[in-house]
Amino acid sequence: MQTQTLALDRLEQPGARQWPRYVLTGLAILIISVFLLLPLATVLIEAFSEGWDLYVQAINDRYTWEAIKLTLLVATVVVPLNTVFGIAAAWMIARFRFRGRGVLTTLIDLPFSISPVIAGLIFVLVFGTHGWFGSWFAEHGFPIIFAAPGIILATLFITVPFVARELIPLMQEQGSEEEEAAIALGAGSWTMFRKITLPKIKWGLLYGIILCNARAMGEFGAVSVVSGHIRGKTNTLPLHVEILYNEYNFTAAFAVASLLAGLAILTLILKSLVEWQQARSLERATQ
Amino acid sequence: MKRSFSILPGFRLASGITLFYLSLLVLIPLCALVWKTTELSPGELFATLTNGRVLASFRVSILTALAAAFINLFLGFVIAWVLVRYPMPMKRLFDAVIDLPFALPTAVAGIVLAALYAPDGWIGSFFTELGIRIAYTPLGIVVALIFIGLPFVVRTVEPVLQDLDRQLEEAAQSLGATPWTIFRRVLFPPLIPALLTGFALAFARGLGEYGSVIFIAGNMPMVSEIVPLLIITKLEQYDYAGATAIGLMMLVVAFIMLLVINMLQAWTRKRTGKL
Numbered sequence: 005m006q007t008q009t010l011a012l013d014r015l016e017q018p019g020a021r022q023w024p025r026y027v028l029t030g031l032a033i034l035i036i037s038v039f040l041l042l043p044l045a046t047v048l049i050e051a052f053s054e055g056w057d058l059y060v061q062a063i064n065d066r067y068t069w070e071a072i073k074l075t076l077l078v079a080t081v082v083v084p085l086n087t088v089f090g091i092a093a094a095w096m097i098a099r100f101r102f103r104g105r106g107v108l109t110t111l112i113d114l115p116f117s118i119s120p121v122i123a124g125l126i127f128v129l130v131f132g133t134h135g136w137f138g139s140w141f142a143e144h145g146f147p148i149i150f151a152a153p154g155i156i157l158a159t160l161f162i163t164v165p166f167v168a169r170e171l172i173p174l175m176q177e178q179g180s181e182e183e184e185a186a187i188a189l190g191a192g193s194w195t196m197f198r199k200i201t202l203p204k205i206k207w208g209l210l211y212g213i214i215l216c217n218a219r220a221m222g223e224f225g226a227v228s229v230v231s232g233h234i235r236g237k238t239n240t241l242p243l244h245v246e247i248l249y250n251e252y253n254f255t256a257a258f259a260v261a262s263l264l265a266g267l268a269i270l271t272l273i274l275k276s277l278v279e280w281q282q283a284r285s286l287e288r289a290t291q
Numbered sequence: 292m293k294r295s296f297s298i299l300p301g302f303r304l305a306s307g308i309t310l311f312y313l314s315l316l317v318l319i320p321l322c323a324l325v326w327k328t329t330e331l332s333p334g335e336l337f338a339t340l341t342n343g344r345v346l347a348s349f350r351v352s353i354l355t356a357l358a359a360a361f362i363n364l365f366l367g368f369v370i371a372w373v374l375v376r377y378p379m380p381m382k383r384l385f386d387a388v389i390d391l392p393f394a395l396p397t398a399v400a401g402i403v404l405a406a407l408y409a410p411d412g413w414i415g416s417f418f419t420e421l422g423i424r425i426a427y428t429p430l431g432i433v434v435a436l437i438f439i440g441l442p443f444v445v446r447t448v449e450p451v452l453q454d455l456d457r458q459l460e461e462a463a464q465s466l467g468a469t470p471w472t473i474f475r476r477v478l479f480p481p482l483i484p485a486l487l488t489g490f491a492l493a494f495a496r497g498l499g500e501y502g503s504v505i506f507i508a509g510n511m512p513m514v515s516e517i518v519p520l521l522i523i524t525k526l527e528q529y530d531y532a533g534a535t536a537i538g539l540m541m542l543v544v545a546f547i548m549l550l551v552i553n554m555l556q557a558w559t560r561k562r563t564g565k566l
Contacts, residue, residue, distance in 0.1 A: 024470065025377055032373035033385070035366050038414075039438055040391050043403045046413070050406060092308035100302050110549065111313055114321075117549045118542065119499025121519035125526065125538045126320035129327050134531055136323060161316055184298055193300035215393070222396025225501035229523060242398040242502070249402050249506065258406075261399040268394040275394075276387045 047265040050258035062248075062259035070236040071244040071260070074152065075221050078240060082159050082220040087213055090167025095201075097168075098175035099183070109172065115164045123161045124229025127154055150232030155240060158226040163216045170212035171205055178204055207282040211275065218271040222264055324542060327535040339536040347513040348521045349540075355429055355517070356497030359436030363493045364486060366437070367444025374445070375452045389446070392439050397502025404435050405506040427509030432517065435503040440493030447489035451482055451559065484559040491555055495548040499541065 131148040248257035525534035
């Protein structure tokens with residue numbers, strides 16, 4: 005890579021053809037700054053625009069705490085379930101050949117291309133008051149729509165692909181020789197999974213979990229349809245941001261939004277770290 | 292389920308979990324959508340979908356998603372090109388922040404873009420002086436969809452660009468081709484499938500996007516009302532049949548886009564052996 009760049013540089017006459025490079029680099033920095041960095045900075049600037057005290061006051065509100073709790077609850081249910089599903093689906097698709105494999109892969113990808121609003125709508129149709137099973141659940145004291153279970157279901161649907169999609173190509177690329185060797189040498193399935201499979205996929209798995217978590221905590225459209233927006237009860241953090249904003253309580257809206265922006269920044273940092281680790285372990289493997 | 296023989300364990304368990312989970316969470320709810328639509332007579336379905344407000348919302352959604360995906364094609368290409376080809380200060384930071392739209396909750400993106408592009412916002416006030424209103428018009432929707440779709444183009448073009456054979460360019464250069472000719476005849480053709488994939492991904496995402504759009508759109512029926520919002524409006528008015536019919540229409544479009552994207556990705560793989 006390095007030597008190729010040098011060779012190309014030598015071919016170019018100095019000066020004459022340098023300008024496209026500077027113009028394009030400047031343009032790229034401008035695009036990233038205006039479209040990505042500026043919005044991120046604005047969240048923080050708006051959040052603190054009325055000073056630290058008002059910021060703390062907005063965060064330290066009863067309804068904000070309820071929203072934080074619900075958001076954490078949703079993530080603690082959704083992320084482990086989708087992780088188990090992702091590992092199972094990847095094991096099935098990447099390690100075995102069977103009819104319908106392509107259809108299954110497409111089905112796993114489907115929630116990515118469906119509008120979040122549709123994701124909410126389908127659960128209203130199944131569990132809403134006019135839905136298939138809605139009245140049964142409601143009668144037995146376990147309402148799903150306009151309650152936490154509906155929010156969890158809609159979020160589960162939206163984040164189904166994250167872990168599976170990360171693992172399938174990774175495991176396909178790695179091949180199954182080592183696992184077959186372990187089995188042939190008499191290892192049990194659990195030992196094989198723990199000692200061979202898991203160490204090989206751990207970075208990809210972590211990567212999928214990080215992205216799944218970010219989406220689970222930040223999902224808005226799907227959750228908005230099934231939540232009913234009951235303050236202190238069915239309000240997640242993103243929904244709370246919407247309510248505050250629509251009440252023209254902008255500073256509080258941005259203060260709560262800054263928590264979610266912090267989550268996004270943390271996600272990006274973790275993601276970069278995992279990518280870096282992944283590249284390193286790949287390098288070590290090829291050496 | 293039929294499968295060829297393998298000594299690896301766990302097929303039954305893995306397929307059991309996978310199929311059970313997918314049926315419960317994805318298949319049955321989606322069937323509910325189709326089932327509910329069949330409760331409408333074909334005439335009612337036709338009347339719902341050809342209603343003026345519904346058609347207008349489809350026009351708004353499709354046109355703004357197309358415009359944003361098209362703009363992202365250029366913005367994304369420039370960023371991918373610079374990230375792959377040129378040294379740059381703070382490259383790690385710029386590279387990491389590309390994925391911000393994936394990581395930032397859409398509601399946060401929505402309110403912050405509305406604040407920036409509102410007539411009295413930092414960017415909005417600049418455009419107001421030029422006589423252009425961005426927030427609360429369809430232009431605002433395009434801005435939000437540019438934000439949401441940008442990483443799709445960058446991340447699909449980047450790996451293909453990385454794998455391009457530099458020797459072809461050097462050969463073209465030593466044979467006397469101008470930089471523009473090299474770009475047009477050597478660099479661009481192998482990038483076409485990846486660019487189209489990025490375009491399709493950004494477009495598909497833009498069509499269904501809700502959170503980042505509704506705060507900046509103004510949501511005027513017939514003018515700046517997107518399809519997902521109309522579905523929610525119908526649900527709030529207890530017009531379940533109407534919401535379901537529009538939802539099914541969007542589902543069909545999503546299926547078509549998924550097929551197109553799968554085909555484009557297969558094409559990219561064939562051309563480059565990557566992705």
